[in-house]
Amino acid sequence: MKTDNNRRSFLKNISLATFSTLALSGCNMKEIDEYLQQNFRELTDEEKDEIVKNLGEKYKKRYGKDFHVSYKPAMEGVLFGYALDISRCIGCRKCVTACVKENNQSRDPQIQWIQVLQMEKEKGVDLAHSDVHYNPEKVPEKGYFYFPVQCQQCRNPQCVTVCPAKATWQEKDGIVVVDYNWCIGCRYCMAACPYGARHFNWGEPNIPVEEINTEVHYLGNRPRQKGVVEKCTFCVQRTREGKYPTCVEICPVGARKFGNLLDPESEVRYILDNKRVLVLKQELNTQPKFYYYFG
Amino acid sequence: MNFTRFLTGSLKIIFQGGKPYFAWLILLTILILWGGYGYYGQLTDGLITTNMRDSVSWAFYIGNFTFLVGVAAAAVMLVIPAYIYHWGPIKEIVIFGELLAVCAVIMSIAFVVVDIGHPLRFWHMLPFIGTMNFPHSILAWDFFVLLTYFAINATVVIHLLYSAFNKKEYNKKLVLFLVLASIPMAVGIHTVTAFLFNALPARPFWNSALLAPRFLASAFCSGPAILLILFQLLRKYTKFEIKNEALFTIAELMVYSMFIYLFFTVAELFKEFYSGTEHLLYWEYLLFGLGDNKEIVFYSWASIIFGVIAFFLFLIPKTRKNFVTLNIGAVLIYSSVYIEKGMALIIPGFTPDVLGQIYVYKPSMTEVQTAVMIFSLGSLLFTFLTKIAIAIIFEGYNIDSLERKERKK
Numbered sequence: 001m002k003t004d005n006n007r008r009s010f011l012k013n014i015s016l017a018t019f020s021t022l023a024l025s026g027c028n029m030k031e032i033d034e035y036l037q038q039n040f041r042e043l044t045d046e047e048k049d050e051i052v053k054n055l056g057e058k059y060k061k062r063y064g065k066d067f068h069v070s071y072k073p074a075m076e077g078v079l080f081g082y083a084l085d086i087s088r089c090i091g092c093r094k095c096v097t098a099c100v101k102e103n104n105q106s107r108d109p110q111i112q113w114i115q116v117l118q119m120e121k122e123k124g125v126d127l128a129h130s131d132v133h134y135n136p137e138k139v140p141e142k143g144y145f146y147f148p149v150q151c152q153q154c155r156n157p158q159c160v161t162v163c164p165a166k167a168t169w170q171e172k173d174g175i176v177v178v179d180y181n182w183c184i185g186c187r188y189c190m191a192a193c194p195y196g197a198r199h200f201n202w203g204e205p206n207i208p209v210e211e212i213n214t215e216v217h218y219l220g221n222r223p224r225q226k227g228v229v230e231k232c233t234f235c236v237q238r239t240r241e242g243k244y245p246t247c248v249e250i251c252p253v254g255a256r257k258f259g260n261l262l263d264p265e266s267e268v269r270y271i272l273d274n275k276r277v278l279v280l281k282q283e284l285n286t287q288p289k290f291y292y293y294f295g
Numbered sequence: 296m297n298f299t300r301f302l303t304g305s306l307k308i309i310f311q312g313g314k315p316y317f318a319w320l321i322l323l324t325i326l327i328l329w330g331g332y333g334y335y336g337q338l339t340d341g342l343i344t345t346n347m348r349d350s351v352s353w354a355f356y357i358g359n360f361t362f363l364v365g366v367a368a369a370a371v372m373l374v375i376p377a378y379i380y381h382w383g384p385i386k387e388i389v390i391f392g393e394l395l396a397v398c399a400v401i402m403s404i405a406f407v408v409v410d411i412g413h414p415l416r417f418w419h420m421l422p423f424i425g426t427m428n429f430p431h432s433i434l435a436w437d438f439f440v441l442l443t444y445f446a447i448n449a450t451v452v453i454h455l456l457y458s459a460f461n462k463k464e465y466n467k468k469l470v471l472f473l474v475l476a477s478i479p480m481a482v483g484i485h486t487v488t489a490f491l492f493n494a495l496p497a498r499p500f501w502n503s504a505l506l507a508p509r510f511l512a513s514a515f516c517s518g519p520a521i522l523l524i525l526f527q528l529l530r531k532y533t534k535f536e537i538k539n540e541a542l543f544t545i546a547e548l549m550v551y552s553m554f555i556y557l558f559f560t561v562a563e564l565f566k567e568f569y570s571g572t573e574h575l576l577y578w579e580y581l582l583f584g585l586g587d588n589k590e591i592v593f594y595s596w597a598s599i600i601f602g603v604i605a606f607f608l609f610l611i612p613k614t615r616k617n618f619v620t621l622n623i624g625a626v627l628i629y630s631s632v633y634i635e636k637g638m639a640l641i642i643p644g645f646t647p648d649v650l651g652q653i654y655v656y657k658p659s660m661t662e663v664q665t666a667v668m669i670f671s672l673g674s675l676l677f678t679f680l681t682k683i684a685i686a687i688i689f690e691g692y693n694i695d696s697l698e699r700k701e702r703k704k
Contacts, residue, residue: 035415039426109343117650127651128573149650158497164434165419166426182426184419185342185412188434190352194497196650200352200412203343226341227412284496 030054039166040071040179040218052218059216059223063209071218072240074173080234081174081261081268082245083277084148085295088255091116091139091146095247095256099150102235102246103221104213106205113232114247115196117147125280150247151176151197151232152280152288159189159198168229174261174289175234177219183228190229194281201226234258261289297694301460304697308686309679319678326671333664334409342412344661350654351645353410355637355662359669360406362517362636364441364488365510367399368481369518371448374474376548382541387688389474390455391529392522393448394680396481399518400445402673409665433491440484447477452684459687461694485510492644500577500644505559512556516605517632519545520625525681527618534689543616549628550609553602580653581643590655591646594638601631 037043037051052069059067096114105111117130121143130147140146157176160168167182168189190198204226216222217237224230235245239258243249248256259266268291271277277291337344347354370392377388408414419425420435429435451473458465489507496502523545529535567578579585584592608614608624615621647653658666686692 039419042426115650127649128576128647130651132650132652158495161431162434162495164428164432164438165416166428167419182416182419183413184416186407186410186434187352187412188432188491190349191492191644192495192497194649196349196648196652199349201341202345202348203341226343229412 034181037181039182041166041169048218055218055222059214062223063212063214065209065212065214067214067216067222069216069218069222070237070240074171074175075240077260077262078173079261080153080239080289081259081266081272082153082234082290083257083268083271083275084290084292085255085257086145086147086292087294088253089116089146089148090253091118091134091141091144092252094250094252095148098246098250099232101211102213102238103233104207104216104223105199105230106201106203106207106224108206109201109203111199111201111205111230113197113199113230114148114150117149118144119147121145125278147292149195149197149280150290151234152195152286152290153232153234155287155289156285158192158194158284158286162188162192164188171219171236173240175236175239176231177233177236178229178231179219180222180224180228180230185227185229187229194284194286198229198231200229255295297461300694300697301457304692305683305686308692309682312682320675323671323675323678326667327675330664330666330668330671333661334668337409337661337665342410344659346656346659346662348654348656350648350652351642351656353645354641354656355658355666356406356410358637358641359666360403360410361488361510361640362633363399363403363406364484365514365632365636366518366521367396367403367444368485368511369514369516370395370399370522371477371481372515373519373522373545375478376544377541380541380544382537382544384536386455387535388537390452390684390688391525391681393452393477394684395518395521395525395677396448396477397445397452398673398677398680400441400448400484401676402669404441404445405669405672406666409669433487433494437484437487437491440480440487444477444480444484447473447480451477452680456684456687459693482511485514492640497649498644499574503563505563509556509559509563512552512559513632513635515552516549516556516602516628519549520629523549523625524622527622529685533685535685539616542621546609546615546621546624550606550615553606553609553628557602557606576647577643580646581639585647585653588646588653588655590657591638591642594634598631598634598639601627601634605631 034054038047040048043051048071052071055069056067059065059069093116096112096116099105099114100107100112103113105113115132117127117132118134118141119126119130123129125147134141134144153174153176155174157170160170160176164186165182165184167184168176168178170176185200187200190200201224205224207223212223213221215237217233217240220233220236235243235247239245244258248258257267257271259268261268263269271293272291275293275295277293279288279291345354345356373392374385374389376382377385382388408417411417420427420438422429427435429439451470455465455470486507489510492498492501493503493506523542526535526537526542530537564578567575576585580588581591581595584590605624605628608620608627614624642656645654646656683692
């Protein structure tokens with residue numbers, strides 16, 4: 001790590017020269033430190049502690065609440081998998097709104113990590129004829145079924161391959177995450193994702209203070225800035241603490257199942273063994289860990 | 296010391312000229328200010344001021360970027376025929392071609408900078424100080440080849456011009472080596488830019504091996520079109536000499552490129568329409584619209600019609616060798632490729648989006664203003680550099696002339 005330290009001190013020296021003018025014009029040292037922060041995967045635990053502490057203070061200032069910012073790493077022997085029962089889903093979109101709240105997604109401009117597609121029963125899983133803006137009095141509608149899509153947590157994630165700055169990667173437990181402090185906002189990952197799972201903060205995100213979730217993870221649901229990409233993380237702030245993702249908990253019909261693919265006793269494993277599953281756009285070889293099945 | 300004199304001397308030169316020259320500078324300045332005002336809005340409020348959204352996450356900016364990479368590539372590739380056909384003063388053709396290439400590369404990179412959410416974080420994708428995703432990310436490759444290409448061309452023109460300014464012989468070996476290196480690099484930058492789109496299985500519209508060949512063929516239509524007009528202007532107003540025959544040969548070469556481009560496109564269209572898979576949707580949106588969504592149809596047909604007219608104007612010897620029709624053809628083919636790369640390449644790649652939804656995209660005022668700003672800045676830079684180059688090559692602007700002036704004082 002010696003070279004790394006040199007590199008960082010070198011950067012800091014440059015910064016002192018270059019940014020002293022900026023500092024005079026109102027930029028404080030913390031902002032400069034944040035600007036010079038390295039890729040999350042290159043940080044030591046001490047640096048992470050420091051960063052997380054600063055983030056907590058920053059959020060406290062902005063939202064007036066105490067945040068618990070975690071950077072808990074993946075657990076050993078865990079590979080998360082998800083199963084969704086298409087025949088049960090009624091298209092109520094409770095998962096969508098619960099996800100928005102849990103994961104601090106911007107309300108205006110609106111960002112939603114889960115998109116539920118309404119599909120004609122006669123056509124089967126046909127994206128070209130699906131509708132994401134369905135809005136009837138009551139769901140489910142006759143002749144239609146519902147097909148929720150969110151990050152498929154690919155084993156072979158195209159979005160990670162194309163990122164020019166290594167700002168997004170797959171964690172040991174299989175979750176694809178984004179370092180919001182490292183993302184340059186080029187949106188190449190969005191062009192590469194076959195599932196529309198990645199969302200961009202086109203403007204400054206807005207969340208009502210009374211609705212903010214203060215239990216956050218650095219790589220997950222912490223408040224984002226404008227100009228960066230975000231995505232579903234299987235609720236990394238919950239699942240690494242042994243809880244279910246919010247969408248699994250909220251689903252009123254029990255269409256959503258979640259668990260450890262490496263655990264032979266887990267519910268997802270049971271579904272893989274006993275039901276017939278499909279993955280979306282299997283021909284692209286993305287190898288999702290998100291399975292659809294007909295229960 | 297000579298270099299500071301060169302700089303101050305050049306500074307004086309770029310602010311000398313007739314009324315039309317100053318009118319041109321004032322026009323560009325107004326456009327830069329107007330465009331800059333739009334870009335300022337984007338800087339403060341974010342990319343929400345554009346009409347891009349999650350469904351269509353790249354659009355006009357990236358289209359412009361792609362177009363300008365083509366211009367940069369083609370400007371240098373023109374050196375080959377210039378050499379083979381003995382068009383006359385090859386050194387001058389190299390200089391003006393590479394000046395255009397340098398400006399086009401700067402503009403193309405500027406279009407990427409305005410497109411990204413955090414331009415100040417660009418160092419994250421550099422090697423050593425950041426974490427460049429090399430060799431996996433094609434964007435990292437593109438950045439690398441564009442920068443190399445820029446460095447090569449800038450070195451050649453600066454060396455040629457600065458040696459001429461100092462009345463010294465330029466380093467022939469170095470220049471020959473760099474010019475020879477810049478030709479495959481020119482092919483390289485446009486190929487890598489095509490690969491940027493081409494290898495994304497999520498986007499069937501681009502996922503065709505013909506994309507890179509089509510890029511090159513279309514670039515060889517748009518880049519020379521600019522030079523065709525520039526050479527005529529230079530010939531008229533300076534001592535620059537180029538034979539009529541050379542200009543007609545450029546046009547002839549452009550016809551071959553247009554034909555190849557047409558052939559590739561027909562091959563692509565045949566495959567898509569005859570097989571009629573679900574991937575046809577994107578082509579349908581481009582050419583006919585989907586249902587009521589016909590927003591882009593106008594652009595695609597404008598590009599096709601401009602291109603076809605230019606093709607015939609350049610194909611028929613009589614119109615090719617008439618400067619009026621030749622110039623009309625050059626403007627038409629330039630516009631055709633610009634519309635094709637700016638609108639018809641990127642947007643259908645995202646419409647319908649990966650989940651089959653249609654988001655109707657049209658550039659916002661901010662996007663138009665920002666593009667105008669970049670094009671005007673690029674034109675201003677190109678004007679200044681050309682002015683200095685003309686002074687050095689044709690008007691005897693050199694170290695002696697400066698000294699003479701100083702002595703007079």
